[in-house]
Amino acid sequence: MxxxxxxxxxxxxxxxxxxxxxxxxxxxxxxxxxxxxxxxxxxxxxxxxxxxxxxxxxxxxxxxxxxxxxxxxxxxxxxxxxxxxxxxxxQDNYWKEFLLSSAVADDFGKASANGETVVVEFSSPNTNKPLHLGHVRNILLGWSASQLLEMAGYDVKKVQIINDRGIAICKSMLAWQLFGDGATPESTGKKSDHFVGDFYVLFEQKFQEEYKLWQQSEEAQAIFGKSAKEGLSAEAFFKSYSKKYFNDYSKLGEQAREMLLRWEANDPEVRALWEKMNNWVYAGFEETYAALGVTFDKLYYESNTYVLGKDMVDKGLEMDVFHTREDGSVYADLTDAKLSEKTLMRADGTSIYITQDLGTARLRYDDFGAKRMLYTVADEQNHHFATLFELLKRLEEPYADGLYHLSYGMVDLPSGRMKSREGTVVDADDLMKEVIHEARLVSQERAATEGLSQEDQDAIIRQIGLAALKFHIIKVGPQKRMTFDPKESVDMQGQTGPYVQNAYVRTRAVWRKADETGASADLDLAKDYTDLAPAERELVHQLYGFPELVKTAAESYDPSLIAMFCYELAKNLHKFWHDHSILSAETPAAIAFRLQLCKAVGNTLQSGMNLLGIQVPERM
The missing domain is CATH 3.30.1360.70 (Arginyl tRNA synthetase N-terminal domain)
Structure with missing residues (x-):
């Protein structure tokens, strides 16, 4: 080599x-x-x-x-x-040879298969609400990490675990049962996951109504009088008492818990309702994933995996890395790893969430033989994954050293943090509609797609809008918490997806013009070009670093590196375009070389943006 x-x-x-x-x-x-x-x-x-x-x-x-x-x-x-x-x-000759022999290749930057499999988990939503802005960041990071790993030579398996059981799911089900009056997504004309999510919000509204009435009761005032600290207002006390009320006093809470118990007991009526409403949500998810251009190789469901992990607990007890308390519960003492003592099995023999994760990790290894697994989950779960990975190491699982938590910062709105149960989220579908609408307005102002069919115009506008959305999110390093401003995200100038797309479009336009004028891009002719201009050297040098950058971004699971590379490459192309003639260059060799340079830059921009899940249009 x-x-x-x-x-x-x-x-x-x-x-x-x-x-x-x-x-x-x-x-x-x-x-x-x-x-x-x-x-x-x-x-x-x-x-x-x-x-x-x-x-x-x-x-x-x-x-x-x-x-x-x-x-x-x-x-x-x-x-x-x-x-x-x-x-x-x-030497100029080195850059010229590199460009004409390597950078112009369609597979430039792609590494050979290394025989290693990586499982990448991302999205993993709950089935009580539609996908929202927070999910969008998760999905874009997980998808881009998958694309990067594939480009770096790995066999990637994209998976998600769908959280389709639990009290939150029962809240949506109960609200539909009590207040839905038999409505369906079809009868209301609503997208099916939004339909179910509305009932989750409705449950919270009804619960708050019930809670406010209860706060005026003698029972509530007596509790406040006995429990409240001196100087604490009734408003502050009851705000913090909400969870206790739900569990011990609320009629709606009691009904939701009863529904969960009936689900766990395989009650046919509850299970039938659960399947119906979950299927509505799955259909809605699929529409959103398709719109984002995302697919998965395998889906796992919490309703199937929540019983997993008990064998792992038994293994840990046999290895003496897990221990039994006097009440019969099982735990691991992780204090020597600067983590807390962790319960793995309750005294009644039931498992908890981390027990399920132990079993799911083993199931994925059995399914794919992957010794590397990537979990794309917000940084609120940092401690959970540190604990999970330490437990798997102590169990001496063969994949334990290849586990990685792609931890990312939460997404806020200018008005503050989003809350699903209060309905203060930005739905992924609504967000996509907004950026596509903004792209349409900009396109109409520029009249850039005139002469194309309406179908072609709509496709280009969609690509531009989604590029604005995706690039705006991915260009921020995963570990950084970010505030998402919808207006800023659809800015079509500067450090944006459409700016990069426009650079690619220029490379395609000059090749179309070359075909029309008969300008030659012959490789042998291009080799005769001498004395590269500084702007040409800069572009070729940037291209030279692309394969190594792909490796670095893949190993660090950081697609923001690719986003900024694409932006810098696009910026230098725009500058080169402004300062140098291509089809009117001084010699046929210069024309041929610059056409090949445009081809290589265009191909690399297309590859880089594809790693981010962004399509580049031929015109815009």
């Missing part, structure tokens, strides 16, 4: 250290980085760590190394020294 430029430069520096200073160059740590934009060059060697072996000042070392590399390493054309930093200028 041909060495990369960093490898070539590092080997050259090591040889120089040996030849110039009589030291073992291979024993030295060579620090190589990208040259800062204000200086000439592509790669910079940091010379400060070499002062001990060279016994010279950094500037002197940099000049020594620069002269040596320029003479001995064919790829180095020139150098300059800035305060001990050696900036290396790479």
């Amino acid at each position: 041909k060495d990369s430029l960093p490898q070539i430069i590092e080997a050259g520096v090591q040889a120089a250290i040996s030849d110039l200073y009589g030291a073992d160059g291979a024993a030295q740590t060579i620090t190589l980085q990208a040259t800062r934009k204000e200086f000439e060059g592509e790669f910079t060697v940091v010379t400060f760590p070499l002062t001990r072996v060279a016994k010279k000042k950094p500037d002197e070392i940099a000049n020594d190394l620069g002269e040596y590399l320029k003479e001995k390493v064919d790829e180095v054309a020139d150098f300059n020294v800035i305060k001990g930093f050696l900036n290396l200028v790479i």
Whole structure:
């Protein structure tokens, strides 16, 4: 396999250290980085760590190394020294050969299959409400991480576990039973998951009505008088007492808990209602996933997996890594790992959520043989996953060292945090409609799609709107909490998805124009081009870093790196477009080279945006 430029430069520096200073160059740590934009060059060697072996000042070392590399390493054309930093200028011929032999390939940046399987879990919604903005960030991160891993050579299995059981689900079911009057999504004309979600909100409204009435009762006032701390207002007390009221006093709470018990006992009536309402939600989810361009390889359902994990608990007891309390409950002491003591089985023999996760991890390993599993879940669950991964390590599961929690910050609105039960969320479907509507307004102002059929115009407008939405979310690093401003997200200028799309469209437009005018993009002709302009060198250098960036983004599960790469590449293409002629270039060789450069940039933008789940249109 041909060495990369960093490898070539590092080997050259090591040889120089040996030849110039009589030291073992291979024993030295060579620090190589990208040259800062204000200086000439592509790669910079940091010379400060070499002062001990060279016994010279950094500037002197940099000049020594620069002269040596320029003479001995064919790829180095020139150098300059800035305060001990050696900036290396790479030969035009190297960049030209790279562009015309590698970067123009359709599969540029894609690694060969490595034979490893990775399971990526994302979305994993509850079936009591439609997908919302928070889910959108989860889905986009999980999908992009999957695409990155595939590009890096992994066999990726995309999965989700659907949380289709529990008290929240029963709240929606009970509200429909009590207040639905037999309505259906078809009879109301509502999207089916929104239909069910409305009943979840309705339950909360009815519960709050019941709770407010109860607060005026003698029973409630007596509890307040006995329990409230001195100086605490009735409003503050009852706000904090809501959960206790639901569990101990509420009639609606009692009915919901009874429905959950009947579900667990396989009551046919409750199970039939549960299946009907869940199927409504599944149909709605599928519509939303299709609109986002997302698919899964396998779905897991909590109603099937919640009983899993008991065998794992028995295994832990046999290995003496889990222990039994006097009341019969099972726990693991994780304090030596700076985690808390964790209960794994209640005294009555029933499992808890983390027990299910233990069993599900083993089930996925049995299904796919994957020794790497990625969980895309908000940072509210950091402690949960740290605990889960530690438990699996102590159980000596074969995949335990390959577990990773893709933790991401929550999404707020300018007005504050979203709350599903209060109906203060931004639904994914409504959000997509809004950005597509904004894209249509911008498109009409620019008259950019005139002459196309209405179907083609609608398809392009949809691609632009979804690019605005997806790019706006993905460009933020996963660990950062973000505030989503719908107006800002659909800005069609600057650091946005449509800005990158427009750069791709330009590359396609120039090739169409070349076909019309008969301009040649012949590769052999392009090889005759000499003396690359700085803007051309910059674009080719950016392209050169794409394959390595894909690897880095895949291993760090950070698609924001790709988003910013696409933006910077698009920005440099727009600048090149403004400063240089392509079809009217000075020679046929220059025309051919620049057409191939546009092709490579366009292909890479398309690949990069595809990694983010974003389509690029041919026109816009």
